[in-house]
Amino acid sequence: MEATARAHTNIALIKYWGKRDEKLFLPMNSSLSITLDRFYTTTKVAFDSALKADVFFLNGKPAIDAETTKISRFMDKIRAFAGEKRYAYIESQNEVPIAAGLASSASGMAALAAAAVKALGIEVDGRTLSILARQGSGSACRSIYGGFVEWQKGEKADGSDSHAVPLLSEDDWDLSILSCLVESKQKKVSSREGMKRTVSTSPFYKAWLETVETDLAAAKSAIAARDFTMLGRVLEANALKMHATTISANPPFLYWQSATLDVMQEVALLRERGIEAYFTIDAGPNVKVLCERKDEETVYHALSAIPSVREVLVCHPGPGIQYGPF
Ligand SMILES: O=C(O)C[C@@](O)(CF)CCOP(=O)(O)OP(=O)(O)O
Numbered sequence: 001m002e003a004t005a006r007a008h009t010n011i012a013l014i015k016y017w018g019k020r021d022e023k024l025f026l027p028m029n030s031s032l033s034i035t036l037d038r039f040y041t042t043t044k045v046a047f048d049s050a051l052k053a054d055v056f057f058l059n060g061k062p063a064i065d066a067e068t069t070k071i072s073r074f075m076d077k078i079r080a081f082a083g084e085k086r087y088a089y090i091e092s093q094n095e096v097p098i099a100a101g102l103a104s105s106a107s108g109m110a111a112l113a114a115a116a117v118k119a120l121g122i123e124v125d126g127r128t129l130s131i132l133a134r135q136g137s138g139s140a141c142r143s144i145y146g147g148f149v150e151w152q153k154g155e156k157a158d159g160s161d162s163h164a165v166p167l168l169s170e171d172d173w174d175l176s177i178l179s180c181l182v183e184s185k186q187k188k189v190s191s192r193e194g195m196k197r198t199v200s201t202s203p204f205y206k207a208w209l210e211t212v213e214t215d216l217a218a219a220k221s222a223i224a225a226r227d228f229t230m231l232g233r234v235l236e237a238n239a240l241k242m243h244a245t246t247i248s249a250n251p252p253f254l255y256w257q258s259a260t261l262d263v264m265q266e267v268a269l270l271r272e273r274g275i276e277a278y279f280t281i282d283a284g285p286n287v288k289v290l291c292e293r294k295d296e297e298t299v300y301h302a303l304s305a306i307p308s309v310r311e312v313l314v315c316h317p318g319p320g321i322q323y324g325p326f
Contacts, residue, residue, distance in 0.1 A: 001120070003044070003045060003324070006042045006111055006324065008035045008040040008107055009035070009036050009102045009104065009107045010034060010035045011034055011177060011280065012031055012032070012139065012142075013033060013238070015242045016195075017242045018199040019138070025135050026154065028153070030150060030212075032150050032216055033139070033148075033149050034148055035142070035146045037315055038095075038313065038315040039315065040111075041095070041107035041111040042324070043093075043114075043115045044115060045089070045119045046088060047088045047119055047120065048086060048089060054071065055089045060093070071090060077132070077136075084120055090112065094108065103139060105137040105139070106137055106142065110136075110144055114144075117129065117132065127163050129144050131162070134163065139151075145165075147317050148173070149167060150216070170317035175292060176295075176314060177288055178291070179313040180288070180306075180312050181310045182262075183310060184285050184286075190283065191283035194253065194283050198245040202248045207241075231290075243256070255281065256285055258308065259306070262308045263287040263306060266302055267289055269302075275298055276291060277295065277299050
């Protein structure tokens with residue numbers, strides 16, 4: 001009774017920012033992401049009646065207690081879903097450089113949900129798997145699918161209609177996503193803590209909710225039309241609005257470092273030169289820059305030349321859940 005699954009990281013273009021239900025990971029707003037090809041988590045799960053607790057190995061080493069507790073709490077949700085009593089041996093390998101500023105929790109929870117259900121021999125559709133992954137980490141529900149993905153916030157209190165749906169396959173629009181790694185000096189406010197604080201204290205949070213669904217509709221139209229200018233403008237504005245809620249929270253917090261602004265300004269200069277590039281930023285100082293594949297080389301060199309940028313990692317749209325052996 002064992003199975004292996006692989007899930008790729010995703011970058012939000014229209015942000016999930018705020019929960020209406022902390023326990024069920026139900027979002028205040030719908031969101032939209034692009035799954036990346038280069039970074040992923042591969043997870044093996046083996047249920048064993050001899051185990052007295054879940055055993056978790058991460059990147060070849062026994063995981064720290066906090067990680068094991070988090071994983072085991074999620075496995076309890078999987079066991080409840082499956083009517084399963086046994087504990088499991090879990091082995092995860094992250095092809096996501098920790099300092100890459102790309103959340104490995106999304107790919108990690110998605111891969112775990114897929115491998116656990118498979119190991120139990122339960123056939124589930126994408127919707128069910130997305131609902132399970134969401135209860136590990138909200139953004140994980142989007143990593144079930146490849147390419148462009150929408151997480152529909154849903155209306156029901158039980159979350160049975162809050163899941164991801166595929167919008168456009170990873171093969172249908174050749175974009176580049178360049179992740180600019182900058183030094184992070186300060187302790188980060190986690191996305192979970194960050195969104196909680198903004199929901200409860202930012203005077204701008206109401207305005208966020210009033211405009212995010214319009215942004216989502218514009219992004220979906222742009223994707224359907226392969227209109228990169230329209231998509232770029234809305235994703236950049238949406239990211240800035242999300243960060244406006246953190247700056248206006250109480251106590252206020254800012255995810256950006258000076259290097260973050262260096263990248264934002266370089267992207268503006270690129271556009272002045274007629275090179276279309278747009279940035280997005282999550283709960284950290286790193287900046288992800290999107291451009292069309294034809295401009296990748298130019299944008300890569302411009303971003304790499306910024307002294308405060310440590311490294312630029314080039315990604316393209318990637319696949320949804322895959323099952324081993326690999
Ligand atoms: O990814 C996005 O839509 C936007 C963010 O990355 C912006 F920082 C938030 C991701 O939050 P996540 O880590 O999924 O939170 P959890 O549900 O509390 O685990």
